[in-house]
Amino acid sequence: MSDLHRLSIRELSEGLAQAKFSSRELTEHYLKRIAKIDTQVQSYITVTAEQALAQADAADAAIKAGHATTLTGLPIAHKDIFCTQGIKTTAGSKMLDNFISPYDATVVAKGKAAGLVTLGKVNMDEFAMGSTSENPHFGSTKNPWNLEHVPGGSSGGSAAVVAADLAPFATGTDTGGSIRQPASFCGLTGLKPTYGRVSRFGMIAYASSMDQGGPMARSAEDCAYLMNVMAGHDAKDSTSVQKEVDDYVSNLNDTSVKGLRIGIPKQYFNVQGLDADVKARVEESLKKLEEMGAILVEINLNMTEAYVPTYYLIAPAEASSNLQRFDGVRYGYRCEKPVDLMDLYKRSRSEGFGTEVQRRILIGTYALSAGYYDAYYVKAQKVRRLIQQDFLKAFENVDVIAAPSAPTTAYKIGANLSPTEMYLGDIYTLAVNLAGLPAINAPVGFDKNNLPVGLQLIGNYWSESQLLSVVHQYQQATDWHTKRAAIAEENA
Ligand code: GLN
Numbered sequence: 001m002s003d004l005h006r007l008s009i010r011e012l013s014e015g016l017a018q019a020k021f022s023s024r025e026l027t028e029h030y031l032k033r034i035a036k037i038d039t040q041v042q043s044y045i046t047v048t049a050e051q052a053l054a055q056a057d058a059a060d061a062a063i064k065a066g067h068a069t070t071l072t073g074l075p076i077a078h079k080d081i082f083c084t085q086g087i088k089t090t091a092g093s094k095m096l097d098n099f100i101s102p103y104d105a106t107v108v109a110k111g112k113a114a115g116l117v118t119l120g121k122v123n124m125d126e127f128a129m130g131s132t133s134e135n136p137h138f139g140s141t142k143n144p145w146n147l148e149h150v151p152g153g154s155s156g157g158s159a160a161v162v163a164a165d166l167a168p169f170a171t172g173t174d175t176g177g178s179i180r181q182p183a184s185f186c187g188l189t190g191l192k193p194t195y196g197r198v199s200r201f202g203m204i205a206y207a208s209s210m211d212q213g214g215p216m217a218r219s220a221e222d223c224a225y226l227m228n229v230m231a232g233h234d235a236k237d238s239t240s241v242q243k244e245v246d247d248y249v250s251n252l253n254d255t256s257v258k259g260l261r262i263g264i265p266k267q268y269f270n271v272q273g274l275d276a277d278v279k280a281r282v283e284e285s286l287k288k289l290e291e292m293g294a295i296l297v298e299i300n301l302n303m304t305e306a307y308v309p310t311y312y313l314i315a316p317a318e319a320s321s322n323l324q325r326f327d328g329v330r331y332g333y334r335c336e337k338p339v340d341l342m343d344l345y346k347r348s349r350s351e352g353f354g355t356e357v358q359r360r361i362l363i364g365t366y367a368l369s370a371g372y373y374d375a376y377y378v379k380a381q382k383v384r385r386l387i388q389q390d391f392l393k394a395f396e397n398v399d400v401i402a403a404p405s406a407p408t409t410a411y412k413i414g415a416n417l418s419p420t421e422m423y424l425g426d427i428y429t430l431a432v433n434l435a436g437l438p439a440i441n442a443p444v445g446f447d448k449n450n451l452p453v454g455l456q457l458i459g460n461y462w463s464e465s466q467l468l469s470v471v472h473q474y475q476q477a478t479d480w481h482t483k484r485a486a487i488a489e490e491n492a
Helices: 007-016 022-042 049-065 108-112 156-163 180-186 222-230 267-271 276-291 306-323 343-351 353-370 374-394 418-424 430-435 465-479
Strands: 044-047 077-081 117-122 170-173 190-191 213-217 260-264 295-299 402-406 437-444 452-458
Touching: 007 022, 007 213, 007 222, 022 044, 022 049, 022 077, 022 117, 044 156, 049 117, 049 343, 077 108, 077 156, 108 117, 108 222, 117 156, 156 170, 156 180, 180 190, 180 452, 190 222, 190 276, 190 465, 213 222, 222 437, 222 465, 260 267, 267 306, 276 295, 276 402, 276 437, 276 452, 276 465, 306 343, 306 353, 306 374, 306 418, 306 430, 374 430, 402 437, 402 465, 437 465, 452 465
Parallel strands: 077 117, 077 170, 260 295, 260 402
Antiparallel strands: 044 117, 170 213, 190 213, 190 437, 402 452, 437 452
């Protein structure tokens, strides 16, 4: 079978259950594609072929014995930020180049328990800080729609593997847009859950008060299957919430678009730098939703201008604290021949971390330092609360809020944006993390260069089912999510 990579998650699950193909055949199919096509896309940091085939055989045995779950035997790629026992976990950094975790992240463990087969670990921006997956240590992952362009980031490897059909779905993480923006750049569906819905245990920390894992796949339906595995309370993560988990798959048809009030923030569509094609495609998608019965309501989100400065204080502050542990002593990269302890710290950290990570540690340490703590960090936390209140007020009148996921489509690799230009590209995604809300990206068409455009829908707390359901209805009525990049059409 040469077209297994064109099947949806539901079709793969049914095909395995009905013994149309085995997990070994499916896994071999993907491994062949990776060997042939990933030389161009460069998305995998580690391919775990041997373990994958062993897991596939175990899955086939479970299916035969009648012990299978819905996802037993399906292959997956994990962002290299999730710890995997016995498999290298780098977080995209030289600092962790040789790090082999002694345990699995909860998300990985849940995947294993569900019978998922791990194909490997995929590239990302170093420590998830960035928007391009141009990694100083592991190289630049390419956008499958145009190999000269970035796939977005930081979960750019996760987006690229799905868009090139080098995995049927993938895990990602989103601290300020890292699931939604690469999903947008690569024409995929990606869900950033409510803070606390998915366990952060074993997910290497960037900004702990905002980090959240989530699914990346072609459709809302595919995401729902993975979300069923990822979500849930975990005693090992103190911010994980004890709240019943929805069955996201069976809820896919539960929310009707008819009568759904979609808020359109006035401020979002007047942002300087919003690409004309992005604006047009997003507006067309909203028109389509209106035709399907949704009610578009203009709303105000008055704090929009504060998003970028607030996030870029709080995230680096938390990062500077989280990354203190990489000191070259206990684990992580250690410089050669240190002359004394100070030299060991200094050189291990300046050789082990790339430029962007160092920049954030410096900004964060400064913002937290005794003389500036109140002026920067505390102030940013107060603004963060105002941003959250802005959303809560909006949700009194609307069910979901619509926005682009990013102001542009994927730009060229090596565009070399200044840090501020890069940070401004996150304008539409950051507030969701500051407020802890869930949001989803759905593909809604292409720009003049045939690069994908994404629509973002932001929901109130715990509305993952609703978001997936709305996008599912939209995807029943449109076919953007079925479009494939030329490289995905290539056979191995
Ligand atoms: N681009 C944002 C940043 O660099 C978001 C990254 C993320 O969500 N991990 O911080």
